[in-house]
Structure formats: C-alpha cells, structure tokens
Amino acid sequence: MGFQYSLGGERYVFDDLKALMAAASPVRSGDELAGLAATSDAQRIAARYALADVPLDLFVRTELIPYEADDVTRLIMDTHDRAAFVPFASMTVGDLRDWLLSHEATPVALTAAAPGFTPEMAAAVSKIMRNQDLMSVARKMRVVTRFRNTIGLEGCLASRLQPNHPTDDLKGIAASTLDGLLYGMGDAVIGINPATDSVANGLALLDMLDHARRRYDIPTQTCVLTHVTNTLEIMNKGGAVDLVFQSIAGTQKANEGFGVTLDILKEAHEAALSLKRGTVGDNVMYFETGQGAALSAEAHHGLDQQTVEARAYAVARAFRPLLVNTVVGFIGPEYLYDGKQIIRAGLEDHFCAKLLGVPMGCDACYTNHAEADQDDMDNLMVLLGAAGITFLIGVPGADDIMLNYQSLSFHDILTLRSMLNLRPAPEFAGWLEQMGLFDAQSGRMRELAPHQTRLAQLVG
Amino acid sequence: MTKKPLPPSKNRDGAPDVWQDLRSLTRARIGLGRSGNAQRTTDVLTFQAAHAQARDAVHTPLDVQAMLEELNGISCLCVRSRAADRSTYLRRPDLGRRLASESLAFLQKGEWDVVFVAADGLSSIATQKGAIPLFRAMQARLKGWRIAPLVIATQGRVALGDEIASALGARMVVMMIGERPGLSVADSMGVYLTYAPYVGCPDSARNCLSNIHQHGLPTTVAADKLAWLMQQAMQLKLTGVGLKDAAPDSTLPENPSPLIEKDPHA
Numbered sequence: 001m002g003f004q005y006s007l008g009g010e011r012y013v014f015d016d017l018k019a020l021m022a023a024a025s026p027v028r029s030g031d032e033l034a035g036l037a038a039t040s041d042a043q044r045i046a047a048r049y050a051l052a053d054v055p056l057d058l059f060v061r062t063e064l065i066p067y068e069a070d071d072v073t074r075l076i077m078d079t080h081d082r083a084a085f086v087p088f089a090s091m092t093v094g095d096l097r098d099w100l101l102s103h104e105a106t107p108v109a110l111t112a113a114a115p116g117f118t119p120e121m122a123a124a125v126s127k128i129m130r131n132q133d134l135m136s137v138a139r140k141m142r143v144v145t146r147f148r149n150t151i152g153l154e155g156c157l158a159s160r161l162q163p164n165h166p167t168d169d170l171k172g173i174a175a176s177t178l179d180g181l182l183y184g185m186g187d188a189v190i191g192i193n194p195a196t197d198s199v200a201n202g203l204a205l206l207d208m209l210d211h212a213r214r215r216y217d218i219p220t221q222t223c224v225l226t227h228v229t230n231t232l233e234i235m236n237k238g239g240a241v242d243l244v245f246q247s248i249a250g251t252q253k254a255n256e257g258f259g260v261t262l263d264i265l266k267e268a269h270e271a272a273l274s275l276k277r278g279t280v281g282d283n284v285m286y287f288e289t290g291q292g293a294a295l296s297a298e299a300h301h302g303l304d305q306q307t308v309e310a311r312a313y314a315v316a317r318a319f320r321p322l323l324v325n326t327v328v329g330f331i332g333p334e335y336l337y338d339g340k341q342i343i344r345a346g347l348e349d350h351f352c353a354k355l356l357g358v359p360m361g362c363d364a365c366y367t368n369h370a371e372a373d374q375d376d377m378d379n380l381m382v383l384l385g386a387a388g389i390t391f392l393i394g395v396p397g398a399d400d401i402m403l404n405y406q407s408l409s410f411h412d413i414l415t416l417r418s419m420l421n422l423r424p425a426p427e428f429a430g431w432l433e434q435m436g437l438f439d440a441q442s443g444r445m446r447e448l449a450p451h452q453t454r455l456a457q458l459v460g
Numbered sequence: 461m462t463k464k465p466l467p468p469s470k471n472r473d474g475a476p477d478v479w480q481d482l483r484s485l486t487r488a489r490i491g492l493g494r495s496g497n498a499q500r501t502t503d504v505l506t507f508q509a510a511h512a513q514a515r516d517a518v519h520t521p522l523d524v525q526a527m528l529e530e531l532n533g534i535s536c537l538c539v540r541s542r543a544a545d546r547s548t549y550l551r552r553p554d555l556g557r558r559l560a561s562e563s564l565a566f567l568q569k570g571e572w573d574v575v576f577v578a579a580d581g582l583s584s585i586a587t588q589k590g591a592i593p594l595f596r597a598m599q600a601r602l603k604g605w606r607i608a609p610l611v612i613a614t615q616g617r618v619a620l621g622d623e624i625a626s627a628l629g630a631r632m633v634v635m636m637i638g639e640r641p642g643l644s645v646a647d648s649m650g651v652y653l654t655y656a657p658y659v660g661c662p663d664s665a666r667n668c669l670s671n672i673h674q675h676g677l678p679t680t681v682a683a684d685k686l687a688w689l690m691q692q693a694m695q696l697k698l699t700g701v702g703l704k705d706a707a708p709d710s711t712l713p714e715n716p717s718p719l720i721e722k723d724p725h726a
Contacts, residue, residue, distance in 0.1 A: 397499070444497075
C-alpha cells in the first residue's frame with residue numbers, strides 16, 4: 001500500500017508504511033547509511049504530512065516485519081491491549097500528537113493508554129513532534145518502579161554510578177564507587193561494565209559490590225552488566241544478583257546477534273524473581289538499547305533506526321524492568337553523526353519508551369570520532385532533565401577509562417539536580433542525609449574527603 | 461601576557477590531597493574537587509585538552525609525503541578508499557572498505573606471500589608513528605618471504621586490505637591501522653592479519669593485535685607475536701578463530717578487544 005503527498009507543486013510517492021516512516025524521520029546518518037533517508041528536505045516534510053494522515057488503526061493491521069518471521073512482531077501483536085486502544089482507534093497520527101499535547105492527556109490518562117500503543121505508533125507520532133513536544137509529553141508520563149528504592153517519582157532524578165575499570169581491578173572499582181557516592185550517585189544502580197565477560201569475574205565483582213552495599217546499608221541495587229546467560233549461571237552458583245542485565249534490540253535477528261532470545265530473558269526474569277532480593281518491589285530487569293543496533297547487525301528489515309529502536313521497548317516492557325537506558329551516542333557517527341542528531345535521538349528514545357510505559361534513562365554520551373563534545377552533553381542532560389528522564393549515567397570526570405567514551409560526570413548530575421530542583425530516589429536521599437553526606441538545611445551535597453565520612457573503609 | 465598558574469589539586473583548606481593514594485588504584489578521574497557543584501577550572505581544561513588531542517588524531521590527514529621520506533626510496537604504493545573525504549569516511553564505513561576505482565586499476569597482480577598496508581583509520585597519528593617501524597621490524601623477521609611493496613592507504617577501514625591483497629595477488633594481508641582514540645591514548649595502532657582475504661571477508665577470519673603505542677604494546681613485542689601468527693597462518697592456511705584456538709596461551713594477544721555489551725558492533 002502506497003502513500004503520496006503533493007507539496008510545492010511536486011507529488012511525492014512512498015511505496016509503503018516503512019518507506020513513509022523512514023522518509024519522515026529527522027536527518028540522521030544511520031538512515032542515510034541504510035539508504036532509507038529522505039532524499040530532500042521537501043520530501044521529508046511531504047512524508048510528515050502523509051504520515052500525519054495515517055490512521056492509527058493501520059499500525060494494528062500492518063506488520064512492518066512479518067509475524068511469522070519475527071518474535072518481536074509476535075510479542076507486539078499478541079500483547080496489544082485492544083481495550084486500551086479503543087479511544088484512539090479512529091485517530092490519525094496527527095490527531096494523536098494533538099491529543100498527547102492536550103490538557104486532557106493527564107498522567108492518569110496516559111498511563112491507562114500506554115498498553116494500547118504499539119512501538120510503531122510511538123515512533124510515527126514522534127516523527128511529527130518537535131523536541132519540545134517530545135519533552136512536554138514525556139514529562140507528563142510517570143513510570144514508577146521499585147527494588148530496594150523507588151525510581152521514577154515526580155521531582156526525582158536517579159543516577160547510575162558506573163565505576164568501570166579496564167582490568168576490573170576491585171580496588172579501582174571501589175575507589176570510583178566511593179567517589180560517586182560522595183556526589184549522591186548510585187540510586188538507580190551501581191553498575192559495572194566488566195572488561196572480562198566471564199562467570200568467575202562477574203561473581204567476584206558482584207560479591208564486592210554486595211559487601212559494600214550491605215556494609216553501609218545502602219538502599220540501592222548493584223549490577224554487573226554481563227551477558228544474560230552468564231548472569232543465569234551466576235544465579236545458579238548463588239551469586240548476589242539484584243538485577244539481570246541485557247542489551248536488547250527491536251528485531252528477533254538483532255537480538256540473536258546479542259546472543260539472546262525472548263525465552264532466555266523469560267528464564268532469567270523468573271530466576272531473578274525467585275531470589276526475592278528486592279525490599280520494596282520486584283522489578284528485577286535492566287536493559288540497554290540504542291538506535292543503530294539493528295542496522296549494525298544487518299537485522300533492521302528495512303526499518304528506519306528510530307522505529308526499530310522503539311520496538312526494543314516492547315521487548316523491555318514485557319519483563320517489567322526496573323531500569324532501561326538508551327546508550328545514545330555510543331554507537332558512533334555512522335548512526336548519529338553529531339550533537340544535534342544525538343540530542344534528537346535521546347529525546348525520541350525517552351519519549352517513545354515513556355509513552356509505552358517503560359522506565360527510560362539515558363547514557364548521554366559520545367565517542368571521539370563523533371562531532372560532539374561536553375557542551376552537547378550539557379544540552380542533552382538539561383533537556384532530558386526537563387523532560388523527566390528516569391535516570392542518567394555518571395562516570396568519574398565523564399571519562400570512561402574502560403569503554404573509552406565520554407558520558408556525564410558526577411558533577412554534571414549534581415549540577416542538574418540543583419538547577420532543576422530534582423532529588424535522588426527518596427530512600428536513597430534519606431540514606432545520604434543519615435550518612436551526613438547531604439545537608440538538608442542548605443539542600444546540598446557536602447564537599448567531603450573520604451576520611452571525613454563513614455565510607456572511608458569502602459576501598460578496604 | 462602573564463600565565464596564571466592553575467590552582468593545585470587540594471582541598472579548600474589547603475590540606476594535602478587525600479585522594480592521592482586512591483588514584484594509584486585507577487586512572488579514572490576521581491577526587492576532582494568541586495567549584496560549587498561543577499568541576500574546577502583545571503579539571504575542565506585538562507579534559508578539553510585530552511578531547512582535543514583525540515579529535516586531532518581523528519581529523520589530521522595522514523602525512524603520506526613524510527612517510528615516503530621516512531621510507532627513503534623503499535618502494536611503496538599509495539592508494540585511497542572510495543570515501544572522498546573525512547566526513548564521508550566517518551558516515552560511510554562501507555566506502556572506507558573499498559578501493560577507489562583508479563587505485564584498483566593501479567594495483568597489478570603479482571606473486572606475494574604477504575602485503576603490509578598502512579592505513580589512517582581513526583587515528584592518522586598512530587599510523588604515522590607506528591606503521592613504518594613495524595613494517596621494518598617485520599622485514600627483519602620474515603626472511604625468505606615474498607613481501608609486496610608497502611601500501612599506504614588513506615580513508616581506509618580494516619577491510620580495505622582485503623581488496624588490496626586480492627588485487628596484488630597476496631596470500632595474506634597485514635593491515636596496520638589507527639584505532640579509535642580515547643581520552644588517555646590518541647596514538648594507538650591496531651594490526652589485523654587475514655589469510656586468503658577477499659572482498660566481504662568476515663571479521664571472524666582475522667587475528668588482531670591491538671594497543672600498539674609508546675605506553676602500550678611495544679613494536680618489537682608486537683612484531684614477535686605477529687611473526688608467530690603469520691608463520692602459523694601460512695602452515696594452517698587460515699586466520700581468525702581457528703588460528704586463535706591453536707595458539708599456546710603465551711603467544712595469544714593480551715585480550716585486545718573484550719566483549720563489550722555496551723558496544724553492539726564491537
């Protein structure tokens with residue numbers, strides 16, 4: 001089924017819904033690399049006009065990737081909540097944008113609607129939304145999750161403390177963890193990307209983190225971001241697994257590229273639930289996603305990179321995760337070329353995930369061959385903060401010495417919390433105050449050296 | 461203009477820096493201190509300087525003329541990929557893997573055991589510093605090998621070597637290429653060995669030595685490891701996973717590229 005639109009005396013034709021959505025996407029290098037991008041600015045806007053007129057119902061009836069060939073499509077189709085969709089069944093994509101921005105679309109109404117939306121609908125409407133639209137709608141949508149603390153409450157901004165080390169040195173990791181705690185980081189998770197992806201190493205790292213957490217009774221969760229099959233084995237060996245981590249993508253083939261299936265995720269989810277380690281809730285999964293993952297695995301089935309990314313959120317929401325974050329900017333300039341593209345993608349990912357009811361955070365980051373710098377990350381973090389992002393990732397001095405890329409520093413997140421008057425998760429905020437790290441009177445994190453705190457022995 | 465010294469890294473009260481011991485445990489930028497909530501001037505500028513060096517490594521063109529002078533008359537061939545400029549190169553990795561048509565036409569088929577390629581990759585500085593010393597070290601180690609003239613390639617990705625080797629009729633290719641610079645090291649070179657390469661050859665068919673630079677893997681050590689790998693490749697008639705499995709532990713490269721979950725296309 002084709003689409004067309006006439007603009008400025010020229011008639012633009014789009015072969016099918018995939019082609020229309022790709023052409024309507026804001027400029028990004030990944031779609032150009034895939035040969036899917038609009039060939040002119042006018043064609044792009046013609047595509048947006050045509051897309052705005054597409055009835056939402058068409059997304060329910062159209063398989064962008066065939067049902068038989070792809071388990072993510074099956075998941076999306078089989079779990080679509082028809083009752084929740086009823087109020088939107090006669091709307092177009094353009095109508096949906098107007099409704100989302102309207103005052104009738106309250107947080108309660110949005111939460112009720114979430115199961116009725118599919119990833120493709122979310123992606124489609126995002127393509128006709130400006131950055132401020134993505135922010136103001138996302139801000140209205142609260143997704144609250146719990147494990148040892150409560151993530152996603154209004155007025156809160158959580159953080160992942162990422163203390164990576166190039167040789168997984170336990171003391172080196174502990175030193176970075178201590179540094180982050182002194183800035184009030186780590187309420188979303190204290191999470192390590194291991195340099196060596198093995199079961200033995202994962203066990204050792206988890207043991208160290210769990211000891212530190214219990215010693216100081218920190219109301220948070222820890223995680224080693226190793227492959228899900230390793231985490232399953234670690235759980236079998238009695239390891240201290242709070243959260244199961246996995247990178248996921250929006251097609252079956254791309255997930256196979258990550259060495260993961262929906263069945264493996266289900267098995268790991270059930271195993272982690274059975275440990276009953278959460279104290280205030282049982283959201284036990286942590287996922288990372290990012291635009292370009294499917295294309296780089298040659299598993300995008302002709303979908304533009306933002307639409308296929310949104311499909312990953314359907315995978316995520318099926319497992320009631322505590323945390324999800326996009327690693328926007330990490331993948332490199334062949335997918336997101338510069339600061340402008342990275343910022344736009346970060347806002348899209350956050351919006352689409354929240355619209356679908358997924359607790360989205362962000363690793364606001366870039367590599368050294370992208371046209372981006374720390375100023376772009378400042379912009380992105382403030383925009384995401386204003387949009388109500390669930391959590392951000394912080395590394396010492398914004399420099400990840402293991403993965404060799406730049407993210408946000410602990411200082412950056414402290415600055416953002418202060419600028420936008422955002423607090424850590426309430427249980428964690430209480431702990432910071434009780435430990436004397438946070439001064440309730442001034443509303444500030446105290447500037448303390450390790451030996452001036454009770455955390456001094458954390459490094460051992 | 462007077463140069464104002466930046467404040468030393470110590471606490472507000474002038475006490476000595478208690479983070480010094482902890483810093484010996486990690487190169488991470490810990491214990492930086494604060495100006496309000498923000499980083500201090502000295503730390504902001506240190507970071508910017510490191511980022512600037514990394515960016516310069518990416519964007520400075522390979523100085524081919526200087527390399528020719530360094531070769532001092534030793535024969536070599538200069539080629540370029542289909543990526544016309546740096547901006548195209550960064551956006552279109554596919555173009556960086558294929559030879560420009562005039563470069564392809566210029567290469568003549570011969571009978572070679574190996575061809576060495578020096579390509580800019582993502583750090584021209586790494587190639588500028590490291591490629592010719594490694595090439596010379598390999599010449600000394602590969603007595604009796606038919607070594608094709610050195611090929612210097614611009615706007616090149618790793619797989620460009622496959623097409624070069626096919627065109628020259630070389631049994632294997634050694635691609636010496638600048639690695640993506642980090643904040644701490646901007647001049648690190650990687651080496652990829654591929655036996656019987658062809659256009660479209662998978663990365664699993666290669667062996668890699670990474671982290672070759674002044675403070676990383678020294679040229680002589682890299683050359684010894686590479687020579688061992690090449691001799692094995694010649695005997696086994698393969699490279700990649702099959703060769704890695706056959707290697708005794710001591711000869712294996714030091715975990716050059718760990719499986720990184722965060723990187724979906726490592």
